[in-house]
Structures are given as structure tokens and as C-alpha cells.
Amino acid sequence: MLTQEVTAVRKTALYDEHVALGARVVEFAGWAMPMSYEGIVSEHRRVRSTAGLFDVSHMGEFVVSGADALHALEKLTTNRLASLAEGRVQYSAMCYENGGFVDDLLIYAMPKRYMLVVNAANKEKDLEWIRSNVAGDVVIEDVSDETGLIALQGPASEGILTGLTGVDLSVLPYYHWMKAEVAGRETTLSRTGYTGEDGFEIYCDPKDSRAIWSAFMEEGTAAGIGPVGLGARDTLRLEMGYSLYGSEMDASRTPPEAHLMWITKLSKGDFIGRDAIVRRMDEGIDERIVGFELTGRGVPRPGHRIFAEDDEVGYVTSGTFSPSLGVGIGLGYVRSDVTGELSVDIRGSYIEAHTVSLPFYREGSVRRRR
């Protein structure tokens, strides 16, 4: 068939809230999502200093159950799932046989089942990959349409959420989840996020999204809460050096190149991609992700070429102006033998840069909770 499938842009349950808040709405992974409200820099600073509210309902959620669920997911993902106790959350990845990334994901260990949270742009591909690579008693449900997701991030998050729930949040450690009522609605809430700040991600029935969102906006007024769009979500994650699928990770890159061996447990036994990853490490990798800061003025952008002396040694995968540090920062694939002084070709000007260890930003409130 040569007819092209036309998919309408989807709206989350919070779309009207975003419009009412004056959001600049953009299309992202087939969804109409807020890019920013008052501005990326002020939203970014708000999350670093008080609290920001994000609608990330576009993310995909799958529930995997059945007697062979653990075995199946252990084979599909790179991190060690067997040791993940109920109540915990794990960051992991799925790879192809050749070691390239299918996606990165969060896995929630729940009673007799796992919840997988995947990138919106990869949802259909992931579902197909999972379905075609499991065997035995495994049930896979796509619950994305029945799941709203609101993230509350920033040092004031615990205080704000405490006012809306009966549970004692001080007993909920980083990367753990619990069932809790928030603003009188049933939710699954976890102490997780993508910003480097303390915070929570709240999974709810989309019918309850608006009530929960409004309750947060009201409860958090005194603490300085405000809505935050995808623009600041990206600058916040980049200051932490967190990888983004489609930028640092894709089907052509493997965990050792992407600096993601910390979620790749070669000792856990076989999983899809393991042999290729081992081979890759034995042979040695040609390029790997580095973080760099510009010493000159400018903003690195994806695709800009990276030089060491006069040699082209790599390219930028993510780049922005860091609101917290006041300089251009970026991640890029750079030849493995290169460290130290670099330059970035920004529209024909070679701007000085140097490699730095990650994260770029080290003051985040999440560190106090680990």
C-alpha cells in the first residue's frame, strides 16, 4: 500500500490547562505538548529553586504480567531486574541483537507485574519489539491511553505534595513508588524524575489529571510552583548529563558508547544484545559520549562538528545554553582517544570548549536523597 497513514495530533487531558496558561504548544512525538509557558529560562530556574509542574502524559506505559514476566523482561532489558524488589523503580534499556538501543525505560516492580514507562516516540516500536521477543506465560498490556502522568520537580516538591496526600513522603526513598491518594484521587507515585532535583512522578487516571494538576497549582502557589514545558525539561536533563533517546541513544549506538554500562549488567546472564556489547567492549569503541563546556561565547546545537586541534573528532548530540551555569554546554560523540581541549564549529566559527565530567550541574536537590 502506498497510502500514507495520517495520524492526528493527540492532546493530553491537560491540553486546555496548557492553553489557558498561555503555553506555546508544539507537536512532539504526535502529541500537542507545551514547549514553554513564561519562558524556558525562568521555568528552568523555578525547578532548580522551588517547584515546577510538568505534563508528561504522552509517555507510554505498559503492564507486563504472567508467571514468566520476570524471565521475559530480564532477557529484554539490560539492567538486573531479578534483584529489583517490589516498591522499587529501575532505569534500564532495551537493545537489539547488535547491541543498538531500542529504547531506554523505567521499570516499576509491582505486585505480580511490572510497569514499563517508555518514550512516547518509541511506544509502538517498543510494543512490537517486546511482543515479538517474549515467550511463555507473559501478558503485555498497553495502558498508555488509561494513564496520565504529571511530574512535580524541585526542592519544594515534598512540601507541596505533602499538603495533598495523607501519606508520609519522607519514607519514600529515591527510585521507589507507592500507591497514594493525591487530591483525593488514586495514583501511583514515585520519587523519580529527569531534572536532577528532588521530585515525584504521579501516574493517574486521565480523568483525574485536571483535578490533580489544579490542586498542585493551588497548593503550591505559596511555594512558588509554576508549569514547566518540554523546553526546560530538556535544559534541566542536559545540565545533569542525562541521555535522551534520539540524541545520545539510537539503534546505531550501544551502551558502552553512550556511557550507559551502569545500567547494563553483563554478569546477570544472557539478554538481547549482550554478546554484541561484550564483543564491542573487547574490540574497543571508536567513539563515546563526552560532556563539554564552551569557553567561548555561543550555543552548541545538535549536528555541530567537534574538532581537536585541526582534526574533526566528533559531533554534538545535545546542546544548549545552561541557565544554571551561564555557558553553552553539550554532549557529543567524540573519538575515544580525545579528551581535554576541543572546539565546536558553530556556523563557521570555531568556539573553544573543553571536556568536563558529568553532571554539568552539581547542586541539584536529588543528590541529598541518594
Place this chain on the structure above:
Amino acid sequence: MGEKDRLFTETHEWFSVESDVATLGLTDYAQGELGDIVFVELPEAGRSLAAGDVLTTVESVKSVSELYAPVEGEIIEGNAALEDDPSVINSDPYGKGWIAKLKLAPGTDVSRFMTTEQYETHIKG
């Protein structure tokens, strides 16, 4: 120079002319679309430009945009204050956020540019 004398381009520059000098910048609409502006290359005094030449580059957190010379002229001054605080383009695009002054070639015709009202209609279209 009031709002009435301001002229606009389709590429979202504004300028106003006093004797033979045009002061120009980025429109309020354009600064809003770009978002937080973090760098501006200071336009170099003495450089001559033809209409449509790139005058400078304005960089925001999320994207980069070029500013074009609406008419032929020579740069006589760049707004040095933007080097320290380019965000004034966001906060005061028609005032302190001006970007460059151009000395116009004799007999420059500016009648083809949009007025404030025409530009407002243009950006809504």
C-alpha cells in the same frame, strides 16, 4: 520617534529612520517566538551591507535566528549593552533592545515596508 514611524520586514526586523540613520532590531513577535535570548553577535561598525545581507545572529536557548539588513547601508554602531545582557531584546525589543544603527545609502526608499498595523495583520495571517 514614535510607534507610528516604525517600519517592519517580513523577516521580523523593525527599524525607524531619523535623517539618514536607521535604528533596527527584532520585533516583539520574533523575540517571543525565539524565547530567552542568550547571545547576540555584536554588529561590526564599518561593515557595508546590501539589502537582505545577514546583519547578525541572535541565539536563544532553543534556537538561532539571523537578522537581515532591510536596506542597503553601513553599520555605524552595534548595541554594546547586548553583550552583557542580551535579554533586553526580550524585555524591551523596541527600546533598549535595539541591535544596530545603519547609515542609509542616499535616496533609500522605505515605502515598501510594513507599518505597525500592516505588520500586526501579517503575523496574524
